[in-house]
Amino acid sequence: MPELPEVETGCLLVRRVAAGRRIVGVDASADPIVFERVSPERIRKALLGRRVKAVRRHGKHFWLELDQRPWPIFHFGMAGGVHVPRRRSVRLVSHGDKGPGPAWPPRFTKLVLTFEDGGLLAVTDARRLGRIRLRMDPATEPPISLLGFDALRGLPSPAHFIGLVQERGAPIKALLLDQSFSAGVGNWIADEVLYRARIDPRRRARSLSAAEARRLRLALRDVVGTAVRVRADSDRFPRTWLFHYRWGKQMGALTARGEAIRHITVGGRTTAWVPTVQH
DNA sequence: CTCAGTGTTCAGTG
């Protein structure tokens, strides 16, 4: 679930349920991996009785501003997310893995918050690569202070962006994935952006012309902006996006325009690209 | 049973 658009969408959900309310219940699982060196007791102590003043995000991290520090930071890793009960009635017992119907709390829940108005919020993480941290001032402390510009709201000016790109020697795809460069970009966004900018993912960032870097910036703005606008609902991504065809691996995968898709490894990640279009 | 994966970190290398 977790690139910038998914995190932003989760953030909106959290804001809807939590903003302005007091936390009256904290149920934290004892998971030392998800709770980075923070015991469930400390999480509970930090959150219980606090009022949520604001919900902020930078890149793939988001955090709650409370009426008292420290504040919790959430990162979804590869398979984390936030959930609220569907409908009004809450079943406390899930009835089997299959079959439709509400289940609460969801599978892989690591944290459940209850709010004064009865609202509920569950934080899940199936693969346990996500993290929940406590910081006195999240924006100025690692890991968030180490992030680059936010790919949705912090895009640098064209001139600045071109400069940032041309001073780096990594493959352009690896640079896009570097969170200290563009915070929030993940594997599929990087591929989509490069496809739309018609740039070979293996190209060294330094080798991009000003025109190419400009194209890259616009593609980044468009892909992230569009994905956020549709609430990260991939069914609503434009049909022209590589996203819909990139997993037709094996052989003969084609884009909407009939272009052949190839898969290679760049920056340590599986990369889908279209050699006839990207140079 | 094996392996890829919408991510990050860290040891190792140049």
Add this chain to the structure above:
DNA sequence: TCACTGAACACTGA
């Protein structure tokens, strides 16, 4: 020191 690479991490689902 900086920058980059690749393996490790952890676990589900195909």
